[in-house]
Amino acid sequence: MSSNSTASASAAKTRVPAAPHKQRSFMKSKRPAIPYLGWMLIFTIVPLVMVVYYAFTDSKGHFSLEAFENASVYSEVFLYSLLIALISTVICLVLAYPLAFSISRCSQRAQSTIVMFLMVPMWMNFLLRIYAWVLILQNYGPLDMILNFFGIDITLIGNSGAVIVGMVYEFLPFMILPLHTVMSKIDPSLIEAAQDLGCNRIGVFRKVIFPLSIPGIISGVTMVFVPTASTFLVAQYLGGTQFMIGDVIERVFQSDHHTGSAIAVVLMVVILGCLVFMNRFGDEEAVS
């Protein structure tokens, strides 16, 4: 028994120097990524391949572009969705940029508190938030009543404006967060250096803060534009009869996998194209 324990102790002793080496190789190893890679393979890559497969085949499983022909019926909805997404993204950017800038000038503690409050609406269910907007904007709802009182008689719900309001509300935090992250990392001494070299406030913004915040703009725009272009339900509840492409995909897919897939593929390619273009633009801006 005693000899056994000493043997194991000596074995443990010899293993000790190997431990740090092992740890280092663990830190460098890519093995920890395996669970996610497996997840992605099963639930992202495989469905993606299936969607592409459905888009390019007919109901008998032969190669066919019929689905795309069917999908072209929805080109107007498609362009409308991109337009709504673009407008929502621009409004988000215009609202979020100055806000993110002022937050990034606060003390560290104030910053984390404000960021937490910005996240509060996201603790609520997505659908509930949309319902809330329906209640606010509906005919004889609170906002409508107030406007009526002042003699303004307009319909607040069931149009593109309501959809944009809903989109901006849903996705504004996704614009603020990346902008804030990038801006809070701008070294305050860079701002002082610019002032020192003769920049007034506008100059500091134009020559230092704006160029250094471009990466934040790009990721913010990406995180808002992509979901607004493809989301569904928002338009169904707030947009009246004017659906967006996400809603169309949802409806069509239920009856016709092939056409639904074709629309999804087109949407994916267009969004991808937008992102590539924007990243290229961002790189050039950062260099000049």
Next chain:
Amino acid sequence: MKQNAVVSLRDINFKYSNEVILNNISLDIFDKEFITLLGPSGCGKTTTLRIIAGFETPQSGEVYFEGKQINDLPPHKRNVNTVFQKYALFPHLNVFDNVAFGLKLKKLSKSEIERKVKQMLAIVDLKGYEKRPVRELSGGQQQRVAIARALVCDPKVVLLDEPLGALDLKLRKDMQIELKQLQQKTQKTFVYVTHDQEEALTMSDRVCVMNNGVIAQVGTPEDIYNEPANAFVADFIGEANIINGTMLEDCKVRLLGVELDCVDKGFEKNKPVDVVIRPEDIEVVAPDRAKLSGVVEDVIFKGVHFEISVRCNNCQWLIHSTVAQKVGDRIGMRVDPFNIHIMDKMFLNPTNDIFTEVYYSDKENNTTTFLLEGSEVTIPDVYYKEGTKLKIVLPPDALYIAGDGVGQLDEVYIESVIWKGEHNEIILESDERKWIMQSDIDEQVATYVPLCFDFSKAEISEVAADE
């Protein structure tokens, strides 16, 4: 010598959230000089620089630039440029655009900008680096870009905030010489901030030693080294033996029980003073040929000299000598009278005296409590009636820093720590007063500590009510 001041600071006071950073600072900076603001961290040197640059506005006092008051002038309208501590180069611009940044704002023509930038990059030895992104440069190269960026704007005054701090020793030494040459070549006023005394002595025309928000001494490097104004300066600049002494009469001082001749006059009789002797001014002689003698405890070879540590009457002396000594040998230490520097003590009273009134007392437990800066302090084993006026004399060794973090006075600021041969003499500052403390531990200057009192070493006496 009458020179015209480019920058003048007059009675500058600066507070940052109730903490005094600068306490009534006045300083003239002359045209074309290389002046260094030198001091430990937290002494206010960087704040002084930032006030000149315009990044901070003093609560009171005036800043003059060529005779004009510029307190409220924003940084971009001041004819000064700064080299920042961590360079603060624009990461989105290449070397050329970084250097050209200020010139573009001055609306110079493109060819003019190109000519000036090229010329400046040549001066700082970065020819051919124009198109490089700054993040690909080494620390030394980034440093040169930062200097070029400031100098190319042709400012009257260049402010440098510890610009060599991030470089390794060898590079730092090279850059020190280069910076000095650059200053002479460009004939500009350089205001340089550092905590490195050697750097300050090497480069400066004048050095301004700062401590705890005040200027301790301003003078040429030679003045500062040879005639330090007080024990702090002597301790901070170079190495020094600083010993408590008593001035017997003009040109006669007693330290460690020995009377020595010196050249200082004008002190009161029997006044306690600080005696400063530089280690290289001590001559090693046979024990019977000197008034001071001691036993060699340690010898370290430093290349140019030996660093010899000698114990003499419980007091540790440091000697620099080109001749090695044997550990354990008894040696004599001779000092020429003009090498013995006498200076006033920074803390005039040798003890901490508290005049107070008994707040309440407890006969049963034999304790007396009084109020000190708003908190109750209880003296054990002493009983005085409530309301009695007391004088409490605490010698320096009755004060100590609480090891468990709970002091009788919290958040006391350590103003200076000076090794006095036998122990550290520490000056502390609480909300209302200063304290002198003796300790064998090396405390960290410019930190906040909890202070405790050992009343068994205190002398407590009643004060007559009519006093």
